[in-house]
Amino acid sequence: MTRRDRIASSFNRASATYNDAAQLQTLAAQALAAQILSAPPHNPRALEVGCGTGGLTHLLLPRLPGHWIVTDIAPAMIDSLRQRFPTLDAQLRSMDGEAPDLPPESLDLIVSNLAAQWFEDLSAGLARLGHCLKSQGRMVVTTLGRASLEQWKNAVAAIGHQAGTPAYPTAEEVRAMLPGASVTANTLTMTYGNAGEFLKSLRTIGATVPAKGYQPLPTPILRQAMTQLGAPCSISYEILTLDWTKP
Numbered sequence: 001m002t003r004r005d006r007i008a009s010s011f012n013r014a015s016a017t018y019n020d021a022a023q024l025q026t027l028a029a030q031a032l033a034a035q036i037l038s039a040p041p042h043n044p045r046a047l048e049v050g051c052g053t054g055g056l057t058h059l060l061l062p063r064l065p066g067h068w069i070v071t072d073i074a075p076a077m078i079d080s081l082r083q084r085f086p087t088l089d090a091q092l093r094s095m096d097g098e099a100p101d102l103p104p105e106s107l108d109l110i111v112s113n114l115a116a117q118w119f120e121d122l123s124a125g126l127a128r129l130g131h132c133l134k135s136q137g138r139m140v141v142t143t144l145g146r147a148s149l150e151q152w153k154n155a156v157a158a159i160g161h162q163a164g165t166p167a168y169p170t171a172e173e174v175r176a177m178l179p180g181a182s183v184t185a186n187t188l189t190m191t192y193g194n195a196g197e198f199l200k201s202l203r204t205i206g207a208t209v210p211a212k213g214y215q216p217l218p219t220p221i222l223r224q225a226m227t228q229l230g231a232p233c234s235i236s237y238e239i240l241t242l243d244w245t246k247p
């Protein structure tokens with residue numbers, strides 16, 4: 001099984017529980033929707049990548065009518081979206097956002113909330129999505145930045161090990177991926193009763209696949225890291241918002 005298949009399976013399994021623990025994603029979706037709706041294109045041909053259960057979708061589609069293609073790599077997430085918002089006017093289908101099977105220069109708008117951090121190669125994925133945009137088309141995407149999960153990474157490092165958190169890019173690195181893009185960083189901090197609750201929240205939303213090649217920590221080491229994190233514990237997420245208009 002490839003890492004991509006494992007990511008899709010993990011989100012498929014989590015499709016029924018995702019909404020119970022998606023507070024971070026909801027906050028990010030609200031801010032992203034406001035940014036997109038501040039300059040909405042008229043009747044766009046639009047794509048959403050990594051829709052999940054529709055956290056961003058339901059905020060945008062009723063306010064931004066157009067021809068929407070709403071996609072995710074995990075079919076069960078799309079089924080969950082369909083059940084949650086049965087009246088949304090969109091073509092719903094599974095698609096790997098890193099390899100969009102859409103014609104070049106066919107879209108006016110691409111949006112995505114907290115899905116691109118799962119791409120194997122963010123730069124190449126964004127470039128391929130960019131090819132699907134028409135000139136003057138806009139891509140507005142949130143992803144995780146380098147400073148995300150710092151407290152967990154520090155707790156694991158303090159006991160002499162490395163966390164399985166992928167090496168997310170800095171804002172400067174994302175800016176360099178699409179010349180002319182604006183990339184803003186915003187930190188959201190979530191508080192959990194203890195480390196067990198934090199790790200359970202990741203499982204509940206399906207965010208379980210570690211960095212490529214990472215060997216999970218043996219249980220006794222994991223327990224030490226959880227104790228090191230303390231209780232209650234705060235975990236910060238650096239949300240990078242990329243906003244790019246194609247020249």
Ligand SMILES: C[S@@+](CC[C@H](N)C(=O)[O-])C[C@H]1O[C@@H](n2cnc3c(N)ncnc32)[C@H](O)[C@@H]1O
Binds near residue numbers: 072
């Ligand atoms: C953290 S959830 C975010 C879902 C939704 N956008 C939201 O705001 O609640 C990440 C979503 O990205 C999807 N995903 C991961 N890798 C993907 C890829 N390569 N292409 C498309 N979707 C992907 C997952 O299946 C999952 O539904």
